[in-house]
Amino acid sequence: MPKEPPLLEASSIGKQFPGVRALHNVNLTLFQGEILSLVGENGAGKSTMMKLLAGIHLPDDGAIKLNGDLVEITNVREAQKYGIALIHQELNLSDNLDIAANIFLGNEPHKNGVMDHNRIHRESAQFLKRVGLEFPTDTLVADLTIGHQQLVEISKALSVDARIIIMDEPTSSLSQKESKKLFEVIRGLKSQGISIIYISHRLGEVIDLSDRVSVLRDGENAGELVGDEITHDAMVKLMVGRDLSQFYNRTVTALGEKIFEVKGLRTPPYPDNEISFSVRSGEILGIAGLVGAGRTELLQTIFGITPAVGGSMKLNGKELMPKSSLEAIDSGIVLAPEDRKRHGLILEMNVRENTSLARLSRDQKVGIIDFNNEYELAEKTIKELKIKTPHSSQVVQYLSGGNQQKVVLGKWLSMNPSLLLLDEPTRGIDIGSKQEIYKLMEELAASGVAVIFVSSEMEEVLGMADRVLVMHEGAVTGDLSREQLNEEAVMQLATGNKAAA
Amino acid sequence: GNNSSNGTNDGDDKAKHKIAYVTNGIDPFWDLCAAGVRQAESELGGVECEIHFPTKGLADQKSIMESLMAKGIAGMAVSPVDADGQTKFLNEIASQTKLITHDADAPKSERLVYIGTDNYKAGRALGRLVKEAIPDGGEVAIFVGRLEQLNARQRRQGVIDELLDRPSQTLGQIKFDEVAKVFKGEKYTIVDTRTDNFVMDAAKSNAEDAITKYENLACMVGLFAYNPPRCLQAIKEAGKLGKIKVCGFDEDDALLQAIKDGHAHGTISQQPWNYGYQSVKVLKSILDGDNSVIPPNKFIDLGYKSVTAKNIDEFWSEKNKMAALGKKKD
């Protein structure tokens, strides 16, 4: 491990938001050419800490030293000057502009304000090559997949000549394959002497990648792990303050009848591919695949958000082809969507209003809301799902990611669905909440609900699914039973290699 | 419409002079003028008239006139929104077509003749009506759409000067009084002038508010056609019909009815149909080569008419007749 003085040293950092103490007395050091991982539960303050380093927020207390010199990073431009680049948790590209424009945004080579287009494109091409993205530099960002956009963000960090690149959950929307590619890029950067701060809830990645791990809990330092100390259990213990054993302890229950069947379903983005499969009651079916494999589209089609262009579906023996989410819900299908904040919740409404949103139309015949009923439903949901919220009138915006996801699930569970669709149910969710969500999935399956879940996290797929469908470019390339399940087989199928099945 | 575009037509069409009648905006007043235009068109023959009501003031009026020039028009009668400011432009028009002004003059321009009324004199006549209505004197409030228009200012000044017994001023050199000021004369006090920007509800609520504010209000004077009816409504709703007198300008039916019923004292009418009718008639003569219609001072004064209970029936039936005549063509 590096012995020279730290490149970056933040000490006793404190940060306050209206209503929240995000950071308190936090210390962080980073050495040259090091990959430091930052882990912690949702809301532990990881992103906030990084935003302080990148000049987006100002710390209330504490000091930051770069190369031993005390610095004050008051805006993004200064951070860039110090060689710090942050790749945000949420993508922050302007998708009306092309790749080159985004890479150099805010940092364009110019003469008196007049941009040097040629240089922008020429140099962008070099950065793209470094991260292994083979697109013309004038491709609109809107036309890229999320994974590719992520690589554009990294190119952007490279373009400012960063010595410290901070990546806040860069893999949360990447598939295994893309993640692997990203890790190569990260290691390449490290070998060039660039320091990386890496944030992720995927502890496997953290173990693979990190030289050192710093753990945050409730906005404070919870401990540090170096080298061999970096194990799953050790990190979890520091994060949640106790042991979390038996992570995926799927107890396989007896499966019931086939309750949901899809025949020759064709989704709008891949109208030529026919998808067929079935699920039994009590079964947890996983869907694996690379980003853009069409998994989200498949779930959305089943849920009626993007109606199918062909094929048929049968639920509980009844034919159906929902044209809207309402139809799907009415027939017993519910979806906890991939993008929780955009699709799953009404962020500015409270827990009570969110949990009752779908159910309102059921409980009331004349359209008048029964507030007592609504309140009871919310309290019941909070208790059953152990949602951490001060009261049912708390605005969901202020809940942590895991609790937000539980609100989404609570909304649907009150509908007593026969088929529960989960799209990346644990994306961006910390390890403790993850486990609770897994438990919930199991309980539901045990009660006879059929569960279909899409996940890009291999461990999760392997750990939770009774059976796995693998998709590649809109087609189902494999259907693996629990016995056939292994990482190798899934990866082969996910990359379109049917022979593996 | 369409047949005007294929120029080679029967002789009948060829002989017709194309005349444009351009107003300075949209107002009930112009509807009656338009009626006069239509009447003259059908009565006199040999002319084809188009009427334009510019929606939004000067810019619209200018671009409409430009389009008319482009289209090729033999004669044009216009009521300039701002006579002084438009002089140059009017001269440009006058160099290409027979131009006359109506309702508002542009004395510095090369228009052939002006057909209209002396609004200051008409205002003084209105002042005399007020004096008749409240011979013992009292508070008077004035209501008007906008004071940007010269005719509105002239009328208002005429009323004020008459009520304060000031000497008569000459049109063209009138000194205008401020708006936000009270003018106290021996018998009469002009307490307020309120504008409404042609917004009807503002016209009505201005009247209502004046009734609220001035408990001793004796007479309300409406300078634009729609003002007196709004005043009457407000008075009626306040239960002060007859207590507060109304004198007005122009010839809105509601006002005429009120004069007949004794709820309003009187109005000054410019007999707008004459504007339209005379404009067409004069233009036709000029276009036919007869310039004798143009008097030496280039002003055809159509005068005004004081209408009170005495002559209301006669006047109203004439108005109805003219309006109906004008509309026959449609």
Next chain:
Amino acid sequence: MNKNTIGILSLFVLIFGFTWYSNENFVNGYNMTNLVKWSSLYAIMGIGVAFVIITGGIDLSIGSVIGLVASLLALAIKYEWNPTLTVVLLLGLSIVIGLMHGLLITKVKLQPFVVTLCGLLFYRGISRWLTDNQTMQFPGTENLDSFFSGKLLIFGKFALSSPFFFLVVVAIIAAFFLNRTIWGRYLLALGNNEDGARYSGIQTDRLKIAAYVICSFLAGVSGLLFAYELDSVQPAQTGEFYELYAIAAAVLGGCSLRGGQGAIFGVIIAAAVIRLLRNSINLVGISTHLEFSIIGLVILGGVTADELIKRIVAKRRSKQISTSKS
């Protein structure tokens, strides 16, 4: 009552007090009758546009719809149609107008600003054209007249006029709809997050269309009320600029143009503030030329104060939490 409503209510009380202090005639029965009447007329429009604003949309066509309905009413009466039938047809027409706006916005996915701006131009033109731009009156429809502009004497000279009763009905239904029914909840939800609402099984398109229908319908109702109130229609002018006052009332009353927020009571008070201002300007004797300026300043002052107060409250809250924690 929510916090926004308290702000606007204070503003109302302030101006009311000031005007009363400046002119004691202000509170006499006749003036109060008028103030209530005009405020009611504006509030009805304001409530309509509030529904659209709650969905995150906007309706610039209100004034022109008012002009169109009033013009057509006058026209129909002139041609001796059955007045009651005409009124029903015109309300139907205003519903159809709202439906068209809604369909263009949800199905063709045009922007509300553009659709209703075109509506503003289109209906105004149609009104002028159909009536040949003639000023028109409403003779001899006594029943409708007292229905739409009748007065009920309460005491002394204070009377409540038809628009007030219309407002009461509209406000009660609107407040009930917004706060007590599932559709009101859905409207607020979709105004906050349209996708989220759709994923919860809410038929967002239908609800948005409904909001535009409500808005145009209430504009239609206002059109009838204004027509009978003024006993006269000027196709080119009746209703002009009313959309701006209606939107101002909605915003000042606590609706966020970003959607998802709205309070019927606030809108009513805000409409009253705007009318009160005009009344006050006339009574206090400020130059009528300044009217627009004062209204503009008060609205700006109102929303600025609102924003600043919100910030201070948020800051204070964060301080409380931090002291309670450490």
Next chain:
Amino acid sequence: MNKNTIGILSLFVLIFGFTWYSNENFVNGYNMTNLVKWSSLYAIMGIGVAFVIITGGIDLSIGSVIGLVASLLALAIKYEWNPTLTVVLLLGLSIVIGLMHGLLITKVKLQPFVVTLCGLLFYRGISRWLTDNQTMQFPGTENLDSFFSGKLLIFGKFALSSPFFFLVVVAIIAAFFLNRTIWGRYLLALGNNEDGARYSGIQTDRLKIAAYVICSFLAGVSGLLFAYELDSVQPAQTGEFYELYAIAAAVLGGCSLRGGQGAIFGVIIAAAVIRLLRNSINLVGISTHLEFSIIGLVILGGVTADELIKRIVAKRRSKQISTSKS
């Protein structure tokens, strides 16, 4: 040239052809001179508001700023101020106005619609008040007159007027600014994703303020041009409703009200389309009463066609992608 611009250009050609066919006088020098002049005046306003729209904002105060600048100019000339100095001061004033809008929007975080709506009311009132609502003229400022409304004869009766030359300068600078400079790029970026732009180190607030300043400044320039073009100012009327035409031109010309999109050339053509329509209505002999309706319909038709074409293109593209994939 981008795809949006082709759409609006076709519309222009279509209406041009139709009008020419209907009335051969249409293309005469005199009419073309006027068409170019009015189009230029509208385009300058349109370009101004385009900058604001690109940031995702809106400016409703343009017309009132025009009215205010024109009124103050007339007032200053009446009081015999130095005309050139006055012009400079007025342009300074319009910059200050834009600055205020920008500050209220970025610092106090008020919504652009509200701020500029209040501006619309406020400046109009001030214009009326300062001038006592009198129509005013511009006597004896010959130099400025020929600067702001001079004409350059090209051939026959066809002349290019000052507004056209102003437009050329404004358009070139604006297009250069938007497409070639970093600030133009920043505007587009922040209009699309404000947080993203800020995280890239762009000072989004300053740029937004700059957009409002540009818009008000160009409104000020338009105010001078209109004043000299018309040789007269009506404080209550000059500029009224121009904001709507300017916004319509910007939207029709390819700016999305959601921000992040804009094309200067498109705005110019769109302004020309709007003027052309009015010219056409007068020349073809359609009732002037219908003018608004036709403009409304054409704008609506234009954006609808645009939207539908975009969808078809998107569908075709997605098909190509899916076939190339499988």
